[in-house]
Amino acid sequence: MPSHDVLVIGAGLAGQRAALAAAEEGASVGILSKVHPVRSHSNAAQGGINAALNPEDSWESHAFDTVKGSDYLGDQDAIEVMCREAPDEILTLEHLGVTFHRNEEGRLGTRAFGGASAARTYYVADITGQAILHVLYEQLMRHDEVYRYEEYFTTKLVLDDDGHAAGCVARQMRDGTMELFAAKTVILACGGNGQIYNPTTNALICTGDGIAMAYRAGAPLMDMEMVQYHPTTLAGNGLLITEGARGEGAHLYNAQGERFMEKYAPNKMELASRDVVSRAEQTEIDEGRGFPDGTVALDITQVPRKRIHEALREIVNVGRDFAGVDITREPIHIKPGNHYTMGGVKTDKDGHTGVPGLYAAGEVACVSVHGGNRLGANSLLDTLVFGRRSGKDAAAHARNHRMPEPPHSHVSDEEATLSELVGRDRDGRRVSEIRADLGKVMDEHVAVFRDEDGLLEAAQTVQRLKEEAKTVAIDDKGTIFNQDLFGAIELGFMLDNAECVIVGALERKESRGAQFRTDHPERDDDEWLKHIDLTLDGDRPNVTYSEVTLTRWEPEERKY
Amino acid sequence: MTETYTLKIRRYDPESGSAAYWEEFGVDLPPERSVLDGILQARDRQDGSIAIRCSCQAAICGSCGVRINGKSRLACNTKIGLAAEAAPNGAIVVEPMGNMPVLKDLIVDMDAVHWKKVQRVVPWLLPEGDPPEREYIVDPESMIDVTQAMACIHCGVCVSACLSMEVDPDFIGPAALAKAYRFVGDPRDAHAEDRLLDLAEDPHGIYDCTHCFACVEVCPKDVAPMNQIMRLRRRATGDYGIKDANNGYGHEKAFTDLIHKYGWLSEAQLLPKSYGDGSLIRAQLKPAAVRELAAKFPTIVRGLASGKVSPKTALIHHKLRDQDEIRRIYDEVESKDDRLELNLYIIGEDGSEEGEAAGSGGGAEEGAMAEGGQES
Ligand SMILES: Cc1cc2nc3c(=O)[nH]c(=O)nc-3n(C[C@H](O)[C@H](O)[C@H](O)COP(=O)(O)OP(=O)(O)OC[C@H]3O[C@@H](n4cnc5c(N)ncnc54)[C@H](O)[C@@H]3O)c2cc1C
Numbered sequence: 001m002p003s004h005d006v007l008v009i010g011a012g013l014a015g016q017r018a019a020l021a022a023a024e025e026g027a028s029v030g031i032l033s034k035v036h037p038v039r040s041h042s043n044a045a046q047g048g049i050n051a052a053l054n055p056e057d058s059w060e061s062h063a064f065d066t067v068k069g070s071d072y073l074g075d076q077d078a079i080e081v082m083c084r085e086a087p088d089e090i091l092t093l094e095h096l097g098v099t100f101h102r103n104e105e106g107r108l109g110t111r112a113f114g115g116a117s118a119a120r121t122y123y124v125a126d127i128t129g130q131a132i133l134h135v136l137y138e139q140l141m142r143h144d145e146v147y148r149y150e151e152y153f154t155t156k157l158v159l160d161d162d163g164h165a166a167g168c169v170a171r172q173m174r175d176g177t178m179e180l181f182a183a184k185t186v187i188l189a190c191g192g193n194g195q196i197y198n199p200t201t202n203a204l205i206c207t208g209d210g211i212a213m214a215y216r217a218g219a220p221l222m223d224m225e226m227v228q229y230h231p232t233t234l235a236g237n238g239l240l241i242t243e244g245a246r247g248e249g250a251h252l253y254n255a256q257g258e259r260f261m262e263k264y265a266p267n268k269m270e271l272a273s274r275d276v277v278s279r280a281e282q283t284e285i286d287e288g289r290g291f292p293d294g295t296v297a298l299d300i301t302q303v304p305r306k307r308i309h310e311a312l313r314e315i316v317n318v319g320r321d322f323a324g325v326d327i328t329r330e331p332i333h334i335k336p337g338n339h340y341t342m343g344g345v346k347t348d349k350d351g352h353t354g355v356p357g358l359y360a361a362g363e364v365a366c367v368s369v370h371g372g373n374r375l376g377a378n379s380l381l382d383t384l385v386f387g388r389r390s391g392k393d394a395a396a397h398a399r400n401h402r403m404p405e406p407p408h409s410h411v412s413d414e415e416a417t418l419s420e421l422v423g424r425d426r427d428g429r430r431v432s433e434i435r436a437d438l439g440k441v442m443d444e445h446v447a448v449f450r451d452e453d454g455l456l457e458a459a460q461t462v463q464r465l466k467e468e469a470k471t472v473a474i475d476d477k478g479t480i481f482n483q484d485l486f487g488a489i490e491l492g493f494m495l496d497n498a499e500c501v502i503v504g505a506l507e508r509k510e511s512r513g514a515q516f517r518t519d520h521p522e523r524d525d526d527e528w529l530k531h532i533d534l535t536l537d538g539d540r541p542n543v544t545y546s547e548v549t550l551t552r553w554e555p556e557e558r559k560y
Numbered sequence: 561m562t563e564t565y566t567l568k569i570r571r572y573d574p575e576s577g578s579a580a581y582w583e584e585f586g587v588d589l590p591p592e593r594s595v596l597d598g599i600l601q602a603r604d605r606q607d608g609s610i611a612i613r614c615s616c617q618a619a620i621c622g623s624c625g626v627r628i629n630g631k632s633r634l635a636c637n638t639k640i641g642l643a644a645e646a647a648p649n650g651a652i653v654v655e656p657m658g659n660m661p662v663l664k665d666l667i668v669d670m671d672a673v674h675w676k677k678v679q680r681v682v683p684w685l686l687p688e689g690d691p692p693e694r695e696y697i698v699d700p701e702s703m704i705d706v707t708q709a710m711a712c713i714h715c716g717v718c719v720s721a722c723l724s725m726e727v728d729p730d731f732i733g734p735a736a737l738a739k740a741y742r743f744v745g746d747p748r749d750a751h752a753e754d755r756l757l758d759l760a761e762d763p764h765g766i767y768d769c770t771h772c773f774a775c776v777e778v779c780p781k782d783v784a785p786m787n788q789i790m791r792l793r794r795r796a797t798g799d800y801g802i803k804d805a806n807n808g809y810g811h812e813k814a815f816t817d818l819i820h821k822y823g824w825l826s827e828a829q830l831l832p833k834s835y836g837d838g839s840l841i842r843a844q845l846k847p848a849a850v851r852e853l854a855a856k857f858p859t860i861v862r863g864l865a866s867g868k869v870s871p872k873t874a875l876i877h878h879k880l881r882d883q884d885e886i887r888r889i890y891d892e893v894e895s896k897d898d899r900l901e902l903n904l905y906i907i908g909e910d911g912s913e914e915g916e917a918a919g920s921g922g923g924a925e926e927g928a929m930a931e932g933g934q935e936s
């Protein structure tokens with residue numbers, strides 16, 4: 001049985017950063033991922049990463065922007081930590097080899113991003129996430145004391161009799177063997193759940209596995225209703241056009257040629273917070289001022305061509321390959337689309353979840369630094385800062401903890417469940433059909449604008465899909481790369497995620513950040529300046545509340 | 561507007577005990593959707609056991625490398641309509657990538673080949689001494705320059721298409737060597753010379769590339785691995801006077817001359833040219849050249865046999881449609897600093913020509929598609 005002091009599940013930025021930090025502390029580390037680490041979804045981050053590194057900038061200003069961006073639902077102690085530690089994190093990455101953009105003096109150069117009062121986004125062309133992910137992976141290749149389990153699919157977390165994290169069960173995807181991993185501490189870094197929506201900017205692997213596994217193990221989730229819709233996604237397939245485009249000076253127009261952001265955010269215009277811009281676009285579209293395909297236009301043609309090629313090269317390709325538009329010459333049609341999971345497994349500043357010995361970091365977690373709305377380029381930062389902190393804390397915790405010996409029954413139980421699934425006759429629906437229904441209902445009723453009727457309808461649909469998932473059938477009866485089987489397991493995870501998002505959205509009877517209830521259109525600090533925590537109770541989430549930590553910024557009205 | 565397409569997928573299930581076989585699936589999609597969308601539709605609606613790695617659907621995660629109509633590509637950025645036009649008998653042929661063992665259906669073992677080779681080039685930054693208190697201060701152009709290699713998504717598509725790799729499986733290969741340039745070209749790395757010496761002395765290193773251009777043509781991220789290999793060579797000889805044990809510099813010079821002249825590589829011309837002054841007879845006067853030439857001959861023969869070099873391209877000069885553009889790029893590049901040669905990643909310095917240069921990249925690709933996806 002493989003055993004490690006620290007077992008990291010997920011090898012995106014959060015997981016890799018956690019693994020390196022734990023290894024630096026001398027812990028024995030294992031890192032599992034259901035895809036090769038460089039295929040993790042962190043590679044899709046185009047725009048960049050925020051830090052107040054310039055002498056003229058300050059971490060306080062970065063923190064205030066983040067607090068305001070979060071619509072005051074972010075925990076200010078955690079936000080302070082993140083913004084204070086950001087500059088060091090960027091420098092560490094630079095020293096490890098990330099090829100950050102330089103200014104003329106050869107120093108790190110920045111670009112502007114939404115919701116920020118200074119240009120503090122550091123970037124590598126528009127492949128920032130990929131560049132950082134690959135550099136961290138170089139370090140993993142270098143440090144062979146970090147044991148990599150690539151293409152291992154974790155199906156469940158394992159706790160010991162005292163309810164302390166003790167490892168996990170995972171299936172080696174190549175040959176189908178089920179393995180039990182023992183660990184003194186476990187760090188979840190499984191990313192977000194964007195796939196519960198369709199369309200989404202998220203990759204097919206973003207199925208909320210970590211959120212569901214933690215929830216099933218008894219860890220509370222927090223603010224699950226906070227789902228970010230990004231203002232600029234392609235209509236058909238949900239592909240993202242980075243906010244960097246607006247950062248470089250692109251404008252938004254409705255079908256009548258009006259630069260409509262003048263009405264909604266006269267000061268920050270296109271660079272207001274994402275929730276604000278997405279709502280503005282959706283309003284234009286809903287009120288009939290969009291294009292017939294339900295979109296508005298993003299016009300980037302006034303940005304000099306050389307600059308576009310240097311700084312936004314990836315989206316030139318996306319426009320050309322996936323929309324047939326040369327963005328250097330004509331506007332591209334876009335609309336708000338599902339993008340980011342602000343909610344997740346509830347943690348503190350060191351990644352501790354509600355289950356002792358279990359940590360969470362990155363998009364899977366809700367610290368909460370993003371509150372009701374994440375600012376662009378704050379997420380990569382979140383993964384790195386809290387990945388590192390979790391790794392460090394977990395290594396320290398492991399020093400005073402003995403190696404658990406989880407019983408083999410964990411594997412045999414899991415094996416039995418999966419063989420029943422594989423052996424099942426084909427009576428039920430296909431995984432793909434249920435998944436399609438789920439994505440559709442979420443995008444219809446749990447999107448930019450929500451109301452009670454729609455949410456109740458979505459809740460009903462999800463309950464029906466959960467029933468159907470119990471008899472879902474798969475075609476592949478083999479053991480080698482049985483992707484059909486993984487699809488069925490992911491479907492189960494996704495349905496748990498969707499249920500929690502809807503329960504949170506129904507519960508929060510106000511409008512804050514990404515949650516806009518047309519039946520409760522105002523922010524209500526007296527009643528709702530609090531987190532919604534969800535804990536599994538039987539087979540339903542039980543709702544409780546917890547305080548938002550305020551340090552130095554009192555809630556104010558939010559204007560851009 | 562939805563149309564019906566036929567996908568002819570090469571299936572292989574190691575557990576079945578039987579050999580690989582072909583299976584056809586009909587799918588309905590608009591022509592601008594991708595071949596991956598087609599495969600996923602077949603999987604979702606008809607047979608859930610079709611295996612292919614995929615995740616981002618946006619040419620960024622590097623999971624979905626396959627061969628489509630014989631050409632190595634990403635399935636997610638290949639339009640199904642165009643693929644159908646290039647398909648023999650109307651059925652779009654989808655196979656696993658080449659040069660790597662197949663594990664199941666369209667899934668190959670990248671660890672056994674690609675990642676092993678990446679590991680070979682010491683793929684991490686090796687700066688001298690402790691890092692500075694703040695960032696390393698470096699020339700901004702140098703960062704842009706290595707970012708081209710950094711753009712590699714490790715999809716393995718170039719590895720699949722590489723002619724030298726097919727002849728010599730130990731060849732370090734296009735992607736791993738591009739990765740090596742990422743460190744050699746990085747001013748923060750203190751071991752450029754050691755790295756270059758290592759890669760020059762390895763018989764499967766930088767001089768093992770036959771300039772077949774395949775990697776440049778197929779790479780979905782414009783990493784242009786061959787160009788990174790050329791830069792490694794140029795640095796090795798130019799900056800450190802590292803001698804090429806395998807006559808690679810002559811090879812490279814011949815290559816540059818030919819491409820400048822014809823806009824495309826003629827494999828048959830290349831070998832004679834690099835061992836003499838262009839005439840086979842003179843080359844034969846040099847005993848060492850003759851020996852090496854003879855040793856290299858199978859490369860062409862195998863190239864012809866595998867269809868990677870068609871007789872047409874090997875024997876007649878195949879000119880790229882926009883060879884003026886290629887020549888222009890070469891001229892421009894040659895008049896510049898060595899370090900920026902052929903960096904197609906960020907195109908053009910002077911505003912007006914950018915669009916055209918960008919168009920030429922796409923043009924080359926389309927030209928290849930129009931010829932039935934043949935790799936030349
Ligand atoms: C298109 C796009 C652009 C973005 N741009 C930016 C940007 O410019 N700036 C910014 O700050 N943020 C950006 N974001 C957000 C940011 O990229 C993500 O929030 C962040 O990368 C998440 O990192 P992570 O490490 O938490 O998770 P991921 O990178 O998603 O990694 C998850 C890991 O968990 C593994 N995993 C999941 N489930 C299992 C399982 N069951 N078993 C084993 N392993 C598992 C996966 O294999 C993977 O390795 C963007 C997001 C998208 C979608």
Ligand code: SF4
Nearest residue numbers: 722769770772773775
């Ligand atoms: S140019 Fe060289 S590296 Fe590239 S595919 Fe051809 S032989 Fe391989």
Ligand code: SF4
Nearest residue numbers: 712713715716718779
């Ligand atoms: S160089 Fe290009 S083709 Fe080769 S692995 Fe990298 S991205 Fe893929």
Ligand code: FES
Nearest residue numbers: 615617622624636
């Ligand atoms: S699916 Fe990611 S590169 Fe094709």
